[in-house]
Amino acid sequence: MFEKLKKALSSLTALATQKTLSEAEVEKVLWDFEMALLESDVAEEVVKALTSKIKQEVTGLKLSRSTLTREYLKQRLSSIIKEEFFKAQPIDxxxxxxxxxxxxxxxxxxxxxxxxxxxxxxxxxxxxxxxxxxxxxxxxxxxxxxxxxxxxxxxxxxxxxxxxxxxxxxxxxxxxxxxxxxxxxxxxxxxxxxxxxxxxxxxxxxxxxxxxxxxxxxxxxxxxxxxxxxxxxxxxxxxxxxxxxxxxxxxxxxxxxxxxxxxxxxxxxxxxxxxxxxxxxxxxxxxxxxxxxxxxxxxxxxx
Ligand SMILES: Nc1nc2c(ncn2[C@@H]2O[C@H](COP(=O)(O)OP(=O)(O)OP(=O)(O)O)[C@@H](O)[C@H]2O)c(=O)[nH]1
Ligand SMILES: [Mg+2]
Structure with a gap:
């Protein structure tokens, strides 16, 4: 289930494994991420909303390996998706x-x-x-x-x-x-x-x-x-x-x-x-x- 979407998200968290990150490299990963979301059938308006949030997040960070750990990116991505995408009150x-x-x-x-x-x-x-x-x-x-x-x-x-x-x-x-x-x-x-x-x-x-x-x-x-x-x-x-x-x-x-x-x-x-x-x-x-x-x-x- 949902393999493509999982892959798209892990393409982003893989950012953290690179030793040094230039702005251009970050841009490239974000671009790939955007494409992967579109290929996973995420609606365009949703891709835009999600990638712009992530861009703010990633470009606001000092691009060193110590701040950009995979775990940190996962945590941030997870709270962004939970806060932005699952705002609807659950129904019991x-x-x-x-x-x-x-x-x-x-x-x-x-x-x-x-x-x-x-x-x-x-x-x-x-x-x-x-x-x-x-x-x-x-x-x-x-x-x-x-x-x-x-x-x-x-x-x-x-x-x-x-x-x-x-x-x-x-x-x-x-x-x-x-x-x-x-x-x-x-x-x-x-x-x-x-x-x-x-x-x-x-x-x-x-x-x-x-x-x-x-x-x-x-x-x-x-x-x-x-x-x-x-x-x-x-x-x-x-x-x-x-x-x-x-x-x-x-x-x-x-x-x-x-x-x-x-x-x-x-x-x-x-x-x-x-x-x-x-x-x-x-x-x-x-x-x-x-x-x-x-x-x-x-x-x-x-x-
Ligand atoms: N694999 C899978 N098949 C499902 C699932 N739910 C429904 N189906 C299949 O989808 C087909 C259509 O299901 P229905 O329940 O008849 O769909 P419907 O919306 O009532 O269809 P209409 O009344 O014609 O509008 C059937 O062959 C179901 O077995 C599911 O969760 N997984
Ligand atoms: Mg029916």
Missing amino acids: LLRLIEAKKTKGEPYVAVFLGINGTGKTTTIAKFAHHLKQRGFSVILACADTHRAGAIEQLTTHAERLGLKVIAQRYGADPAAVARDAVVYAQKHKLDVVLVDTAGRMQTSRNLMDEMEKIVRVVKPDLKIFVGDALAGNDAVSQAKEFQRFTGFDAAVLTKVDADVKGGAALSIVYVTSKPILYLGVGQNYESLKPFNSDEFVNSLLDMQ
């Missing part, structure tokens, strides 16, 4: 769900994003995660567009032993979502997970439909599901969804297959919303809670 989702449960109300989460990013699979994984922690969960199939969507979610529900609310294809997705919330209220279920159809951020009708679902069910949380493999595209999708419907947090999927790693850094920076989970495979256990400190430390190979 399980605590929020517990709080609503105490009030006797279901917690409603709507999953949104473009086609094929992993929304339905993430819902199944998340439902499994919640069930293991003792919460009762109901799934709502508010994807009434894509052929097979209802069967896909129903199959997951059967495997996981969960109730699913679905209507026919072409039905109003907002009505399906509302039915699920009403069912959960009546049967005292803890969590409603609403699966929505994949929609291009450029499709006005579908974005309006998404907005209607949100208006009708007033979810506690809107979760953007982004595909790590889409790199910079995932970043522009996140921006557009942010503009249309807004969202509170993100899940990044297919991280197991992502050698680059730029999308995670960029989505958080560009939207200022936290990442809740990483999808790291296709089975129900492959959902990892995301911790920004651990993420940055692993990128920099620090404990």
